[in-house]
Amino acid sequence: MSEDATASELTGGPETRILAAVSGSGSGESVVRLAADLATAMGASWHAVFIETPRSARDPAIARRAADALSLAARYGATVSNEPDDEVTRGLTTHLEAMPADHLVVGTPTTMGRHRWFRRSTVLSVQERFPGLTVHIAPKAVGVADGTVGSETDISTAAKVEPRHHLFALGLVAITLGLAELVSLLLGGRPLNLLFLFPVIAAAARFGLAPALTATVASVLGFDFFCSSHASTSS
Secondary structure, eight states, X not given: XXXXXXXXXXXXXXXXXXXEEEOSSSOHHHHHHHHHHHHHHHTOEEEEXXXXXXXXXXXXXXXXHHHHHHHHHHHTTOEEEEEEOSOHHHXXXXXXXXXXXXXXXXXXXXXXXXXXXXOOOHHHHHHHHOTTOXXXXXXXXXXXTTOOBOOOSOOOOOOOOOHHHHHHHHHHHHHHHHHHHHHHHHHOSOOOGGGGHHHHHHHHXXXXXXXXXXXXXXXXXXXXHHHXXXXXXXX
């Protein structure tokens, strides 16, 4: 009789199940080690899954890191699977419906990325669908089982600011200026200064502080130009 079955009989309840959701972002090893520790402590069975989206399938680095994490999970005694889906949240939900779990182990959520915008948190969506599920968030690269640092590369998840991000911010301001002109023609000389807040907010949410500052300066200059041009027209 296995240790898991013995533990289940002693507690008189169903066997505890743990799901480790690994990704190719750099936290896979930490997720696996934390899930392995939980499984050992609880006498539970566990499974590691990688939800392969079209984007991750196109990136060899993501595929390699995910494969390394699944291989490590198998060495720690987990069953593993690689399951394709268009979205991580939907793939994870489908897996949990087919193979219910009591505990979900995920990596530290990444910061804003160029593919995120205002996308809803996967963890929040899964918790709403499975309110009895306990979620454990593994640290970025620290090995929980033995305290060693994970061997994965590309651990940093911070979005890098590139010159095109500043161009994006300037483009938003230019679009806003065009909209302000159009609204002014349709509605007359209404106060339109609040419109110039939107490119600043969008740049901050999309790319961070530096592009937001660029959008702020451009918005101030654009609004001054807008006001001066309309003042000269009215006079």
